[in-house]
Amino acid sequence: MSAEHNYDHERELWDAYAESTRETVTTAEAAFRWTQYSDHGPGVELLGDPNSVLEIGCGTGRALAYLAQRGVKARGVDLSPVMVEQTTERWGPLGVEFVCGEIIEHLESDTTTYDAIYSMFGAAWFVAPARLFPLVAERLNPGGVFVFSQPPAIPGAYGPQGMYKGGFAGPAMFTYRYSYPPERWETFLSDAGLSGAHVRVQEAPEPGHIGTLIGRAERR
Numbered sequence: 001m002s003a004e005h006n007y008d009h010e011r012e013l014w015d016a017y018a019e020s021t022r023e024t025v026t027t028a029e030a031a032f033r034w035t036q037y038s039d040h041g042p043g044v045e046l047l048g049d050p051n052s053v054l055e056i057g058c059g060t061g062r063a064l065a066y067l068a069q070r071g072v073k074a075r076g077v078d079l080s081p082v083m084v085e086q087t088t089e090r091w092g093p094l095g096v097e098f099v100c101g102e103i104i105e106h107l108e109s110d111t112t113t114y115d116a117i118y119s120m121f122g123a124a125w126f127v128a129p130a131r132l133f134p135l136v137a138e139r140l141n142p143g144g145v146f147v148f149s150q151p152p153a154i155p156g157a158y159g160p161q162g163m164y165k166g167g168f169a170g171p172a173m174f175t176y177r178y179s180y181p182p183e184r185w186e187t188f189l190s191d192a193g194l195s196g197a198h199v200r201v202q203e204a205p206e207p208g209h210i211g212t213l214i215g216r217a218e219r220r
Contacts, residue, residue: 025060064098077103113144120149161179
């Protein structure tokens with residue numbers, strides 16, 4: 001079984017993460033930010049002015065709630081049934097739709113298209129871009145945008161990398177993440193048929209702290 005298809009291990013890990021954030025989900029306010037730092041970096045303007053959005057690997061759903069409050073038709077896909085249950089209870093009344101599923105399978109089977117698809121430390125970091133990005137391109141409306149953010153690669157550590165949850169003891173819950181320099185991400189976007197690919201690292205507000213890799217491209 002290839003790394004990106006090892007869903008059982010990944011689902012178990014993300015269910016554990018969902019349980020650890022249960023209180024956060026039930027009490028959090030809607031918020032939209034691309035970086036791991038409050039009030040830092042670009043905002044919702046990177047999406048343009050969409051009528052419909054899909055967040056891939058939507059986690060706590062706070063960004064989707066923010067968009068739904070502004071009249072955007074918002075849908076999120078997440079691998080964890082525990083997280084989807086929590087976010088549906090918290091944000092469903094706003095009209096946000098949450099779908100439980102593996103993102104490759106979802107994009108292959110659901111032909112809905114969107115004005116914007118985005119990932120905030122989500123599926124774009126945890127799914128092989130050579131498989132994911134062409135499917136994203138197919139699900140964008142003409143003129144639609146794909147935007148993603150995640151930690152930048154550690155210099156010299158590129159490609160798929162395994163990641164255990166909680167150190168090296170206990171149940172072997174693990175997932176895979178994908179790290180590349182900005183120019184390689186731009187190639188993945190262009191190879192998927194997207195235009196205007198631009199990927200950069202947003203510096204942290206504190207010098208020497210971890211920045212945020214942000215990528216954007218459009219479907220013509």
